[in-house]
Amino acid sequence: MNRLLKTFPIAVLLSGCESAPLLDPAGPIGKSELHLILISFALMLIVVIPVTFMAFWFPRKFSASDPKGKYEPEWSRSSSIEFVVWLVPAIIVAALATISWRATHRLDPFRPIPGNPVRIEAVSLDWKWLFIYPDLGIATIDRLVIPVNVPVSFRLTSASVMTSFFIPSLGSQVYAMGGMQTRLHLLAQREGEFTGQNQQYSGRGYADMHFRVEAVSADRYAKWAEQVSRSGVKLDDARYAEIEKPGISYPVREFSGVEPGLFGKIVKGK
Amino acid sequence: MGKLTFSAIPIDNPIIMSAVVCAILIAIWIGHEITKRKRWSWLWNEWLTSLDHKKIGIMYVVLAIVMLVRGFFDAILMRLQQAMAEGSSHGFLPPGHFDQIFSAHGTIMILFAAMPFLVGLMNIAIPLQIGARDVAFPFLNSVSLWLTASAAMLVMVSLGVGDFSKAGWSGYAPLSELGFSPDVGVDYWTWALQIAGIGSLLSGINFLVTILRMRAPGMTLMRMPIFVWATFFTNMLMLAAFPVLTAALAMLSLDRYLGMHFFTADHGGNPMLYVNLFWIWGHPEVYIVILPAFGIFSEVVATFSSKRIFGYESLVYATGAITVLSFAVWLHHFFTMGAGADVNAAFGIATMLIAIPTGVKIFNWLFTMYRGRVRFASPMYWTLGFLTTFAIGGMTGVLLSLPPADFVLHNSLFLVAHFHNMLIPGALFGYFAGFSYWFPKATGFMLDEKWGKRAFWCWICGFYLAFMPLYVLGFLGMPRRMEHYANPAWQPWLILAAFGTLLIFFGILFQGIQIATSLGPKRRAADPDPWDGRTLEWATSSPPPSYNFAVLPEVKDRDAFLEMKRAGIHSPTRYEDIEIPKGSAKGAFIGASSFACGFGLVWHIWWLAAMAALLILLIVISRSMEEETMTILPSGEVKRIEEAGHVL
Numbered sequence: 070m071n072r073l074l075k076t077f078p079i080a081v082l083l084s085g086c087e088s089a090p091l092l093d094p095a096g097p098i099g100k101s102e103l104h105l106i107l108i109s110f111a112l113m114l115i116v117v118i119p120v121t122f123m124a125f126w127f128p129r130k131f132s133a134s135d136p137k138g139k140y141e142p143e144w145s146r147s148s149s150i151e152f153v154v155w156l157v158p159a160i161i162v163a164a165l166a167t168i169s170w171r172a173t174h175r176l177d178p179f180r181p182i183p184g185n186p187v188r189i190e191a192v193s194l195d196w197k198w199l200f201i202y203p204d205l206g207i208a209t210i211d212r213l214v215i216p217v218n219v220p221v222s223f224r225l226t227s228a229s230v231m232t233s234f235f236i237p238s239l240g241s242q243v244y245a246m247g248g249m250q251t252r253l254h255l256l257a258q259r260e261g262e263f264t265g266q267n268q269q270y271s272g273r274g275y276a277d278m279h280f281r282v283e284a285v286s287a288d289r290y291a292k293w294a295e296q297v298s299r300s301g302v303k304l305d306d307a308r309y310a311e312i313e314k315p316g317i318s319y320p321v322r323e324f325s326g327v328e329p330g331l332f333g334k335i336v337k338g339k
Numbered sequence: 340m341g342k343l344t345f346s347a348i349p350i351d352n353p354i355i356m357s358a359v360v361c362a363i364l365i366a367i368w369i370g371h372e373i374t375k376r377k378r379w380s381w382l383w384n385e386w387l388t389s390l391d392h393k394k395i396g397i398m399y400v401v402l403a404i405v406m407l408v409r410g411f412f413d414a415i416l417m418r419l420q421q422a423m424a425e426g427s428s429h430g431f432l433p434p435g436h437f438d439q440i441f442s443a444h445g446t447i448m449i450l451f452a453a454m455p456f457l458v459g460l461m462n463i464a465i466p467l468q469i470g471a472r473d474v475a476f477p478f479l480n481s482v483s484l485w486l487t488a489s490a491a492m493l494v495m496v497s498l499g500v501g502d503f504s505k506a507g508w509s510g511y512a513p514l515s516e517l518g519f520s521p522d523v524g525v526d527y528w529t530w531a532l533q534i535a536g537i538g539s540l541l542s543g544i545n546f547l548v549t550i551l552r553m554r555a556p557g558m559t560l561m562r563m564p565i566f567v568w569a570t571f572f573t574n575m576l577m578l579a580a581f582p583v584l585t586a587a588l589a590m591l592s593l594d595r596y597l598g599m600h601f602f603t604a605d606h607g608g609n610p611m612l613y614v615n616l617f618w619i620w621g622h623p624e625v626y627i628v629i630l631p632a633f634g635i636f637s638e639v640v641a642t643f644s645s646k647r648i649f650g651y652e653s654l655v656y657a658t659g660a661i662t663v664l665s666f667a668v669w670l671h672h673f674f675t676m677g678a679g680a681d682v683n684a685a686f687g688i689a690t691m692l693i694a695i696p697t698g699v700k701i702f703n704w705l706f707t708m709y710r711g712r713v714r715f716a717s718p719m720y721w722t723l724g725f726l727t728t729f730a731i732g733g734m735t736g737v738l739l740s741l742p743p744a745d746f747v748l749h750n751s752l753f754l755v756a757h758f759h760n761m762l763i764p765g766a767l768f769g770y771f772a773g774f775s776y777w778f779p780k781a782t783g784f785m786l787d788e789k790w791g792k793r794a795f796w797c798w799i800c801g802f803y804l805a806f807m808p809l810y811v812l813g814f815l816g817m818p819r820r821m822e823h824y825a826n827p828a829w830q831p832w833l834i835l836a837a838f839g840t841l842l843i844f845f846g847i848l849f850q851g852i853q854i855a856t857s858l859g860p861k862r863r864a865a866d867p868d869p870w871d872g873r874t875l876e877w878a879t880s881s882p883p884p885s886y887n888f889a890v891l892p893e894v895k896d897r898d899a900f901l902e903m904k905r906a907g908i909h910s911p912t913r914y915e916d917i918e919i920p921k922g923s924a925k926g927a928f929i930g931a932s933s934f935a936c937g938f939g940l941v942w943h944i945w946w947l948a949a950m951a952a953l954l955i956l957l958i959v960i961s962r963s964m965e966e967e968t969m970t971i972l973p974s975g976e977v978k979r980i981e982e983a984g985h986v987l
Contacts, residue, residue, distance in 0.1 A: 101743065103747075106744045109737065109741055116698060126707055128708055131644070131713050132713050140645075140712055142646045151650055151653055154650075162737075168693055169684060172743075231514065233675055236819075240538055243675055270514075
């Protein structure tokens, strides 16, 4: 317990330099999740602190070599103590359950964030991420550019094994699975560069399956999209077949055009 | 020879080859020592073919310790690799090897260290605690042991012949399907789990019947020691959960061997089904390994506080509640799979509910010490280490049960820290407590306290140092199972954790020294009742005779032996003939055939698999035909053993 309390402030200190993304979220989803963690942590301390205290105090007080309390070898039940030890954890769990029920519904990754979102289709490949911007007709590999203060609506699938799409600075991860589509809604409130990663072990290239996330102003976002769409490399069937092959540390790529409906085809098992 | 060729032996991998050579050298040395001392027939007759539950229990514990050491070396390799593999450094392990190591570590620690350890302790203590002469089915007990041992052997062989699975201990489909894991690794993993799973299922049946049918006269259900209750519920879990694993793995094997599509992502298969089935077994499995430890803590805390256990009924009902709830929470292993908010919240709340009975248990142990007289022997050290450490793991567990918190902490090192925080203090410390508590009973010698306490301090400090940094790393966003990483902020914490593993290494080393000193030339014989015990296992000699009790005890109280001591113990006036099971080599043969069958299936050596399966069938039939499976120990012999002070 003591060690835990000692280590956490250090982690909080580190959060200043952006190395503790969970403690320094860049968006409302991550913030709510951190808030929930802190509240429930505090609630549980109501039980954990007295337990730890008693675990040190009782054996010392009733030590056989130097006892300081009376000895009652037959004393083995007390309705009042039993009442308290069932009731107090039950109340705390009831409180946590209420909080959890509400938070789980509010923070459901499938639930849209109000506003006009940027739509992104993310495909997990061995071992890289393909991001399709269907409204812009462009696509990237391992580079995710999003505008700040605009909700981002993800559709996710996998062209390979099960993976988990996670940007620690923004909150909430969701699995990407073959033949299926999952949803995730995120929002970045400050500009910056973050790391996104696959959080579900997926074989040989798993450790390298991370990507750069850039949250930029609306202007820069528009400029970037414009730039990509003029670059002239299209993601056609041949190129898709090439990137679908397993590869480790695949380079970041950008495509000026993408075949419409590619994501849907991948979900159906292209 | 199926797929098996000489290229299956990884000669080019120095780390694996040195491990293999070490293992072979140790085996040769042990064989040599046995030959030198002319102990082969003793080993075979007295141990390997024994149906005595105490000896089977000791063999289970030996197997568990061997596998614990193997699993721990995997842990050292992982911690060293991660401490080094920052930035452009990819550590010292060859590519893909790290993936095998973490898969083997999880599989070994749960299935081949924790399971044999707890079944071994049950074997040693349960029949004695309920005042019985053996388990209900002594031969089945031997079969369970040898199935477990042969499955463990299969995992060990995968080190030197072929590969072990690279799909994680949970073998998530479709990664574990043929398309993504074409080598034999997953098959080693599947067949080892299948064989061990059948062993566990049989143990579950055996102990359930033993507890229900073989209790001494007067021992009503509500007079059973808490460890017996814990074992009772554990075996119900084994009985209900293991068939699910067997079915899931059978379907996975059908996919891999016959090209079916249960869990593939295409052709109508569904990997989510596998994940659900795996955790429908996997979550109860957590309680299978933890509940017996809770039972041990209950015995130890009452004995070493010289006081009745506090809130006996509460403890029983709490254990029952955990048993039932453990089947209603499996989905919390994958809140991030995208089930709706209602489903996630419901399973999250069910998970939290388990914290209530678990919390009640902790309070019961604390209040057992209250107004007691606490003696600080090493079983009590492990118990107090558990009480002060487990609460942290419980707290982080409840945190993870909140789906939105899990959305950011899932599959991170925070999760790894959490479940080690449950399983090391919650299960392993419990087994260590039970090991040091029953060691004098099982072996007849006292366990050295000095080295035991040194080992404890290394373990507990090593635990904090190895796992608290992992909690922090979770908040720094580090996923689990990373072979290397690019984020320099993670490295200092991983180096700290590696030092923690080093401390634990010394803990294990000191335990080795402890066992060696306790059984070596300076060993100290144990009294029948070295701890001033309260339950029936202390009412017989250390070690107990093959029949446990010359006269079956009459139980009048929950603390049956304490009550007997108060009333005054009288030697029996007359002895009766006692029926005890004859030894049988057939259990060991079934185990060996299962190994051959598993090995044949892994490498597609069909003739070997078929012959071994046929052999198993023949052995089972021939055992069923045997009529003289018991032998009578005449009353005169019983009298002689009892008067000689029970020396075997």
